[in-house]
Amino acid sequence: MIRLYVTGDLSPGAAVAPTLDQSRYLTQVMRLKAGDELLVFNGRDGEWRAAIAEVLKKGVILRAEAQTRPQTLGPDLELIVAVVKKARVETIVEKAAELGARRVRLVLTKRTNADRIRLDRLDAIAEEAAEQTGRLDVPRIDDPIKLDALLDGWEAGRRLMFCDETGGAPAIRALTAAVQGFQDQKWSILIGPEGGFSPEEGERLRALPFTTAVSLGPRILRADTAAIAAMTLWQAAVGDWDR
Missing domain, CATH: 2.40.240.20 (Hypothetical PUA domain-like; domain 1)
Known part of the structure; x- marks a missing residue:
């Protein structure tokens, strides 16, 4: 129907x-x-x-x-992604909706180089994905903001899965360790630009007390592939796939 x-x-x-x-x-x-x-x-x-x-x-x-x-919500998961080319952002929003993200936040980093973003188009993509997947809500899509501003206003009690292309613990192992005793915590996943985070950005992210730095494997992934892989790993280790 x-x-x-x-x-x-x-x-x-x-x-x-x-x-x-x-x-x-x-x-x-x-x-x-x-x-x-x-x-x-x-x-x-x-x-x-x-x-x-x-x-x-x-x-x-x-x-x-x-x-x-009746109304239900999935896990409190945000996908935070550095703005990339329009077609890839649209794919990321579509897959984020399919994979259960409650919110997609777009950020500007020092190496961001991207097309103009149309939020109305992204909202329509998120709505269509929600209709097709059977979920009862539509993920919220936020205007792009600078990464530093996002981190300065970080929500207390929310964990951050930082996908670190320079090297981190294997994702499943790191996430499994991070959620022991904290299965119901709020989480965000951060995907960087296709040029990677700057050294200063990476250093700040790794030093944050709420961050879990993870590796997505030995290959360099494009932003849309990284977002899909990271959300899949998170759902397998932390999310609602076994419920």
Whole structure:
């Protein structure tokens, strides 16, 4: 059944107005008509079965019928990635949503060299990935900020998995040791630019008390590959894959 992310509140009988693009997708691509059913979610009220109540000249109106799943959230995992080329950032956001990240934070480092970022495009990619994967929320995508500013305002109690291309403990071994007794901690994963972190940035990251420096193996990975590999390793060692 089609799943659609909506912004309106969901409750029995609630009327929901999808965006114009979503309405066109339902009626022109999927050929749905009045009375046909789909699943909707908004990241707050769980997943609901809804039906197309009206087909208008511009858009459709949905009617929420019954909740199919209560609202749940995955692990509190952020993916922090240095801004790279547009196509690779889009891949990273898509895969972050598929792999369970709750938030994607974009950072600017000393070696950042990238295209202009369109947050509206990234939001749409995250929404589509959430629809397809069955998750009940959509990851938040943040405006790029400088790495130093991000570290200066670091959230207390959050651990950082620093993917260190200059060498760190093997990821699974380091993560397994880091979570002993702290399985429910908040975590972030940091992926650097394709030119790597500067020596000063690497030195600061390794000195932070909340950082676990890990290696992603003997090969140099592009940013999108590194993000996928790091999230997979984190999910296997710390995340919700065994739940």
